[in-house]
Amino acid sequence: MTKVFIFSSLSLIFVGLFGVLTRKNIVKILIALNIIETGINMLLVAFGYIEGGITPILQSDLSIANLNKMVDPVPQALVLTSIVIGLGTTAFALSLAMRYKNTHNSVSIRAIDEEGVNI
């Protein structure tokens, strides 16, 4: 089960990387970035996952008895943080992309832009 997680997350990362490298549309690039991020988040969760594990909450005697079967909670905390960060980045990047569209009349990252503006 963990392996499935790891492989699917890795494939997500590579799909995303492919998108970032090959797409020219800025929005598509940002989507691809988000795909990578999802992949990595999944990877982190997978790292903390234990086959047949239980929730890491000390609520009952059973959970105290099976401490070593508990899923590691730290990666999940990390993932939560990184999702927030990703959200922020994406939002900011999208707002920049809008301005990019206004200034360049294009959403292609190859829009011939900055040169020639300098005096």
Next chain:
Amino acid sequence: MNSIVFLVVIPLIAAFLSLFLESLNKATMYIVTLFNLIFSLAVLMSGNIPFNVAIGGYRAPFGINFVVTDITIYFLLLVNIAALISITMVKNIKEYQFYSFYFVLLAATNGMVLTGDMFNFYLFTELSTFAIAGLVAYKRDRLSTGAALKFLILSSTASLFSLASIGLIYKTLGTLNFADIAVKLSSLNQASFNLIVILFLSSMLVELKIFPFNLWVVKSYEGSITSVNMFTHGMLGTAGIYGAIRILLIVFPNMYKTNISTVLIILSFMTVLIGEVEALKEKNLVKVLAFSSMAQMGMFMFGLALGSFESIKGALYLVVSNYIAKMVMFIVTKQYSNAVDSKNYNDMKGLGRKYPLLAISFTIAALSLMGMPFFAGFWGKFSIVVSALATGKLASIGISLILIASVVEGVYYLRISHTFFSEKDVNNVNISRVYCLVPFVLAILILAIGIYPSYVEQVVFNIIDEIKNAPDKYINIILSLK
């Protein structure tokens, strides 16, 4: 010393407040920056160094902690001084976004220097790049928007890599604390260690402007206003250097036993070569500075990658020299380019005659970057050359190439200086004399370090000492905390 957290918290609060303060923003900016500076100075003076602050009371390997050691406090000071000098360049800015981003940047860079936790470090890095992207985009024109967007895409890709690396560290070592990682690292097998270091480095090198991770540099320097350039250089750059020193030398010292250091040597001298060669033909002064700062970082990285204490010492001298010199150059560039309304240095003819202090400061800074004797940069260059030649063939070839590149650097910098002094009528130009004073004082500082490096030597010695005796001076402080 739990109050050390204020260094991060107060700017963050200010970032919030700045949405409402409107015209008071500028004052707040000065107050907060001065607070950070004075606070860090007070920490330096207090004599309590080193100490460790566990956030929320969680003991070191388990919770997030802030560590203050010699290295930390020096870099903290560098970051905050850079902040103070940079904000003197801020004029006529009304938009709250700028201030908000600035406070975030201040908090993030302070946090980067203070933190003792890998994931926290990643967070602060992400936050600082975020802030820089926002600041770069501040001008809202084609140039800055494109630059900011590209920088953002690049840096978030890079930080995803480092996130993956952090995941791997956690998976293999079960900890994210710097000190704990350093202790447990020996149990790691070679392949996973390599993978971790490579993934982490690839995000690190983006900030350190090492080729081929540095394609954002020129655009963002060109697209942003001077104070932002100085933020990028003085705050983000310095914090990045701190990260490199802390993580490469103390957390991952095993790296020097692998081939990664060889790769780093190659990349860093390529960075120097490419940076200098490109700057040769460039007419836009800001871009020249961008290329040159890439090259300087390459030189720093070269010293770091060599791994001997001699070369690290040289690298630290270079950091000091580059830190001051670039600051001087940005200020001079700003004053001059505002005066003639052009960034092409050929249009700045004759300004050096009317405002000699600025031009002389620029020249001194340039000479220091070239590694000329009697200027701060020389000691760094000297140390690096000596240790590179003792290291081996690759390093010797590398240092030869770097020296050739520094010839190119000399030629273009002195050509620019010459242009400042050449004759042209510039009567209609006006620069406030007050602004001439800051770079001149900094330039005198460069000279002072160059002629009598004893004080810097003391600081550098402390830093090296901490690196040498990392278990005593860093790791045990954190882990033995009750």
Next chain:
Amino acid sequence: MIELLFIPLIATLFLAIFIKNKKVTWPLFLAVNGYVLYKLYSIYGMWSLSNKFDIGYEILGAKLTLGVSNNPIGWYFAFFSALITFIISIFSLGFNQKSKENVSVIWMLIIFSNLGIFFAQDWVIFFMMWEVMGWTSFFAITNARDKALDGAKYYLALSLIGASLMLIAISLLGAYTGTFAITPSIFGLIQVINSSNKIGIVILLLFLTTFLIKSAAFPFYMWPQKVYAEGPEDYITFMSSVMIKYGIYPMAIFIVPVVGSIDLPKILNTGNILQYVIGYIGAISAVLGTLLAIFQTDMKKLFAYSSVSNMGYILLGFASMTIVGFEGSLFHVVNHMILKAAIFLTLAAVVFRTGESEMHKLGGLVYRMPLTFMTFLLGIIAAAGIPPLNGFGSKWMIIQALMSRKMVVFAIAMIFASTGAFMYLFRALASIFLGQLPDRYKDVKEVPLTMALPMLIMMVLMLLVGVVPGVVMKPLTSALKAVGYNVEVASLTVLEGSLKNATIDLKIVFYMFVAGVIISAIMYLFGNKSETVPQNDNYTGGEYPEEWGVDADRFNYSYAFYQPFKEMFDPLLEAISIDDFFASVGRNFEYMSNEVQALFKRGEGAVLLFSIGVLLLILGGLII
């Protein structure tokens, strides 16, 4: 001792403050030079003077202390440099009346570095001073004028390359011999080389290259002509006479002792390989410098190449590795200082009055500037190495040394160069001062007193050193003796050669010359009297061309002076143009610059390149 360095530094500050005020700067400049000269004079013989500074910097595991100390050979160089500089600074007083720029600040800084080089006790301070000289020269040459930028850039690039090589050499030297101090490092390096360590030779060659760059020897012979052509004339005088010797000084104190006492394979039992390397560099510089000087049309370029050729002589003297050759070379250093200063002062005077430095556009200036002409005449006689003026004694000693070591190729090269020297020297004389005066220079006047005085001093110096070489040879030989060479202190007028019965008394040579001139003058007075007539009278037989409706044309033979000779050498000179090589290097750098910049201009490849970088890292880390 330390005040010798300190005063120029303080003076630099003051000069910088008063830079706008010529009435203050140049007298101050003169005064400081006078002080330096006096101070140097007063410390003669006190070889134990030294100062050390601890700057609190550690290198190679030891504290670095910088030291300056009085040393005999350094004193010899420094004193005569200071003497010539002092005379030039008198000239500058008058010369800079009109000029807009003020070079005195940077110049003073160069004098400071100059003294530092000569009195450096260890390689680190030597290197520091050396680097200061490099970039200050750049500013001095451009002197804030754009037209001099190309030459200055060329010079700067070369000296930075040289300095980089030296930095590498010093680091290696420090690592292998364990010391940065100059004198111990000589013995250290000899040991390193003798224990068959290739690295020792590398160190030596790196040092040698650096010094060759500064002394404009063979592969680096291009910079003088580029620099001298455009730089401020009075500073160029300093540069061509004094500064070009800075490369010679470390060769004399470091390269020569090392090369002289290492075990290397010998060639024909006359000298080891390195000796021959130095010799061939010297010979090629001498010959090539001469040939190129013959073909120049700009007088400053002509004498720039002449300097190259003279540096060649000095190297040849070193290559002989005999005490006579060594003395001859060091003597020639001073001789060349004096005569080059004299010549360049006159050139500066010509430029000052006419604003022209192309020789074929000048002519006949002897009618207007007789004093300048006389100085120039004595200067070129000295430069040609003709007794009884200075130049001769040193050249004679070098040739003697080469002949005694049976280095025939070098001796022939030397004779070729010094005979060829007549060609370019006479060409300059004929084109600038002789021939017919162009109309536009009808109103040219003789130079003012402040400029005439140094010329007079130069004339006296040339004659004095020519007839009484002891004034230079005595300090030189006692300096060499103090350093430990096995020499006798020279007498006032007699020069000792190294062959059998080879002593010449220059006093007698002078008397003979005077006797010859007296006999000849008697003959001259014996003849019927002569009448001075204008130029055209001789052509027109006393008629006035205007009456015949024609104008009097003035013909001067001063362009393409040695055309047939030049045609002989054209193929050779085209084949070995080092200039083209360096230019192509420069072009390639700029081309590369453009190419790589394109990479950064596009920018959308950032992420792509980033990923490539990661891949490289991974591959590098895992595979290499």
Next chain:
Amino acid sequence: MITVLRVFLFGLFAIFIGLLFMGIGRKVIARIQLRYGPPFYQAFIDVGKLFSRKSITHNFVMDLGMVMSLGGLLATMLFVPIAGHVAIKTSTNLIVIMYLMAIGYLGMAMAVAASGNPNATIGVSRALTMMLGYEVPFFTVMLGLIIFNGTSSLELISNAQAGSILNWNMIKFPLAFIAAEIALQAMMGEKPFDAMIAPAEIASGPMVELSGKYLGLAFLTHAVAIFVETAIIVNLFMGGASNVFTFVLKQFEIYLITVFIEAVFPRFKIEQAVKFLWTVPMGIAVIQLILILV
């Protein structure tokens, strides 16, 4: 006082012998060309005539240069041992002699260049080019002899050949002698190496603007030059002489060879001359030098 007198007498002697040679040379050439020719003392008559004429000058450099020219050559002459006699006791150093000789040429060149006539300047430029042409092979020859004898004193080299005729360097080093002879031809400016005079081309080159006593001084300079150059060759290759008479006779033999060559050869262009001098005599001299060295 005696020294001054000696110097003066040596000078006059050299001038006398040189003029005599010139006169005889003209006669010999005339006879070779089947003319009667002037009397052998014609040169004296010419000089006398020239000195008695009024002359013109353009500026003081001309006067100065002409005096310097004769003075320089006379000074050189005082260094050359004549049958073991030197005007003042000194080491008769070959290098000194060679460099001193140059001052005479420089003076002459300066004087004629000051005359402002382009022909004269062309002549001088050719003469200097030629000088570079012949000095190199001539020095190479000298270098061989100096290395062989271990001294650069002309007197010692000359003394080393004393004794039988077989000791003469002319016999021992025939190649060197041939090279020196060719170089001497150029040194004297005789055909085929007289491109600097070339009367038909540049109107006698350097002499074009000289008149009266200036031309007379030029004549005297040439006479002394002939004396000095032949004397050097005699000292180098024919072992000097025991008395002055034999010495002059030997000098005359050398001069005659020069005159014979002069009489029958046409003129080289200047670049041809230099190329010739740098190939043929230089080649011979180098071969000789290698033979001496090995």
